[in-house]
Amino acid sequence: MTSQGFARESRAGVFTLVCLSLSVVLHTVAAGSTPSAPAILAGAGLVLVVAFALAGRERRFPLIATVLIGAQFGLHYLFEALPHAGHHGEAAIASVPLPPGMVLAHLVGGLLAALWLRGGEAAAWRLLRWMARGVSPLRGLWFVLWTLVVPASRPALPVSTTRAIARPAPGWRHSVIRRGPPALSAA
Known part of the structure; x- marks a missing residue:
């Protein structure tokens, strides 16, 4: 399944x-x-072109993490090459060291963001598959909201006094109770 139009762009x-x-x-x-506004806009344009090229189908975590971390380092050098907001001089790319703390920050931040993006990617594709099968987007949204609002363990429903429900003894909780007509016996 491939993504086209608004789903791919979004x-x-x-x-x-x-x-x-x-x-x-x-x-x-x-x-x-x-970073300066021109640096941010240039970075946004470059990342958007790469992201749009890769957004045609569902992507897994390794590719998302690789592209995200690679873009982090590319944006770091782009931001250092162009003047910062309030500064008028340009920095040379070769003179900008990448300290170990910043490398670690980009790696950890990139991996956490990639995990989050992969969850969103899976959810978006699940919704697209539902829509391809004819499930309306509103029903899918309703289902997502329902699972967020309704707790996983619901309280037990009150037992009607007009009709008794056969319950197994406490020690026999995992036993099988078969209902229906008795089996034909070979008598």
């Missing part, structure tokens, strides 16, 4: 938003200044 947009947000936040914390 998935690529979510990937770009998560990837770019993570990179901007990590860069701002580590560098002490926010």
Whole structure:
């Protein structure tokens, strides 16, 4: 099954938003200044092109993590190459070291974001498969909301006093109770 149209565009947009947000936040914390608007826009465009090219079908965690972490490092160098907000000088890419702490931050942040994106990817494809089978999107949304609202363990329903329900003895909880006409005996 492949994804086309709005589903493909929206998935690529979510990937770009998560990837770019993570990179901007990590860069701002580590560098002490926010990347410039042109750097952020250039990074968004580059990530969006790659994400759109890969959004045609369902992707697994290893590919999502590889692309996300690779984009993190590419955006790091892009943000360092272009001037930061409030700064007028440009930094040379070769003079920008990548400290071990920043490498670790990009790796851990990228892996956690990739896990989150994989969960969203699985949910989006489940909804697309439902829609392909004729289940309306509203019914799928209703099902998702129902599973979030209704607790997993429901209280027992009250037993009607007009009709007794046969229950096995407490010690026989796992025994099999067969109902129906008696079996023909060979008498």
